[in-house]
Amino acid sequence: MRNWLKAAAAATLAATMLTGCSFGGNDGQGEKTPTSLKVMYYDESSFYQEYGMLFSALYPEIELQVVSTQSIYQSSGDGEEVDIEKRKQEFLEKEKPDILMLEMNEYEKMAQDGKLIDLNSYITKDKFDVEGLVPGMVDYMKELGGGQLYGLPSGFSSQVLFYNKDLFDKYNIAYPTDQMSWNDVIQLARQFPVEGSKEERVYGLRVGYSGDLNQMSTMIANAEGLNYVNPTTKEMTINTAGWKNAVQTAYDALKSDALYSEDPNNGMMGGTSYEDYLLRNPFISNRLAMTIDGSWFIRELEEAKNNVKDPSKLVQNWDIVTMPVSAQMPDTSSSTYYNNIFSIAKDSTNADAAWKFISYISGEDFARVKSKVAYNNGFSIHTKYIKDEEGRNFAAFYKLKPAKQLYDYTDFDKLPTQFSMMFYNYMNEEFMAIQNDEKTIDEALETLQVKGEELLAQESMTQEEIDEMWQKQMEEEQAKMQEAAGEAAAE
Structure with a gap:
């Protein structure tokens, strides 16, 4: 460059x-x-x-x-x-x-x-x-x-909804349109069949990289102008009706089996060529009807067209519409x-x-x-x-x-230095408990509200303490990945 x-x-x-x-x-x-x-x-x-x-x-x-x-x-x-x-x-x-x-x-x-x-x-x-x-x-x-x-x-930058026109035509489903609400897009995704193995079946929608409950709930909440903390007043705002509705919408969508979620072992399985890497993306490999992504994804689609030897494996006919929006704020997006x-x-x-x-x-x-x-x-x-x-x-x-920003992002610097990292980990844990039906949405959000308030009351950690916490977390994540890879190899 x-x-x-x-x-x-x-x-x-x-x-x-x-x-x-x-x-x-x-x-x-x-x-x-x-x-x-x-x-x-x-x-x-x-x-x-x-x-x-x-x-x-x-x-x-x-x-x-x-x-x-x-x-x-x-x-x-x-x-x-x-x-x-x-x-x-x-x-x-x-x-x-x-x-x-x-x-x-x-x-x-x-x-x-x-x-x-x-x-x-x-x-x-x-x-x-x-x-x-x-x-x-x-x-x-x-x-x-x-x-x-x-x-x-x-x-400027933004995200949009990419969609596979051929899959919509195959199953006789109407194309998505600009400024659809999250509920409308999810209902569209649920019209696609859910039969077949994970490796071969078609999916209706992918949200974010992981596609888990945490990520999807956050995107829906952001569209509604919601945040989990008010950095100006240092108050937690996650245990609210708005958040409950966002999590419930995401939960229902995930439980419908219409949504694609990333297999944590996906990067460790299959071939190792660049072509294999590209085809792991279900939209590129013609198995996903809709996916949310940014302008950089266009480059990846072009790369696939130039590097995958068999064109029949690729999405051929795609287009885009706007990112799903809030029904109350249809002209704005938190991703623009x-x-x-x-x-x-x-x-x-x-x-x-x-x-x-x-x-x-x-x-x-x-x-x-x-x-x-x-x-x-x-x-x-x-x-x-x-x-x-x-x-x-x-x-x-x-x-x-x-979307109009509710808070000055510099106010987040006034929170304890460990807050964002630790609260994100708590969200992952609690939202995974909801996804696995180990907790109700009310129970998880109440827990997050309390844990968040405890974090806000703490003194900021030093940079050395932050680095040690990062290192420990990375080691734990690496151990989990190695364990998952061993289990996958055994199977």
Whole structure:
């Protein structure tokens, strides 16, 4: 990828020089004015690979200086609570970056605090085309900005529902459609037959990698805007009617045998070739009607087409629709996210040059070049470059807006450092007990509520203690896998 970007930058620069185009500012005499821009980003190397190399080739008169934000989020190592907001303010005061790379909740907060420059005047002056951008994106950014546009994303990511049209045709079942609810999708999955061995039968739906109760319940709960903890108030919120409904929906779906769940031994069985690896995915091997995945799965489908010798083993006719949604919020999805929002700091002395960077990164030329790099990192914000040569419904990737985030994710840093890891393990244990009919949903959620409250009352562990806990968990998981592999070999 690095070599490709270098080549693309060189080619773009050469084309610019050949056509005699002039970029950048000047002093009125045709001379370019040197400008230095400070860019707030998490890592200098990744910034240049993703953005800086192409921009610098086109605008050599603008010097980019990357100030890394990694120090903001580094643990103190002694278990003490880290005040991310305080660190961030100290960082901004010290470095004074012109361009800020923000996530959605950071963008919303800084816009509300009056720390960003409104981009509308620049857009009007330069006649920047917003019509070709992802529908609803600019309005959403204005909504977060209190009515003004203070930044533009450089891309977005989302998940969708892939479906096998041939299997739907074979069993005379209607295709899924955009904005179906979770209940509707599950009912669709249950129309497929459940007979046959696990290795050969057809399945209706796969949710996530493992497809277990924990993962599916969480995805349904997220669609409804539910979380298991309120990090701002440090209160557990898992023992609620909403969560009970989400878990019950997932439980009923799993018990119907319509859903595919990953065999933990799947990676240790069968052949060892790349073709064998690809065919282990039941959607690729034509045994799964629907699966939820991201844009990266398109690359895997293409890899299978190019590497599996017998085409009859592969899914041939597939398409996509939007991710299942909440019936109460059919236009939003918790799996849609606008990435790397670039804004201009209110006190920047180089706002014009900063806008030049943002307008290029958000513009069609950059989108055209970046569209050549598959779909591994999501999509451009220009719908013109989100298309499929075979006419598939790629609009499903951008039809849903991001769900409004209920909490600032930095508030999670205020929880004990061990909370997320340990509570996830508790969820796995309790949800597996539900799945195995060893506990009722009410019993498991009540237990999780209590265990979560106990974790929230603890002091944060030191980094050394966290590392020891990780190591112990990894050893236990490895022992379980070896035991399962031995049992599978014996059978």
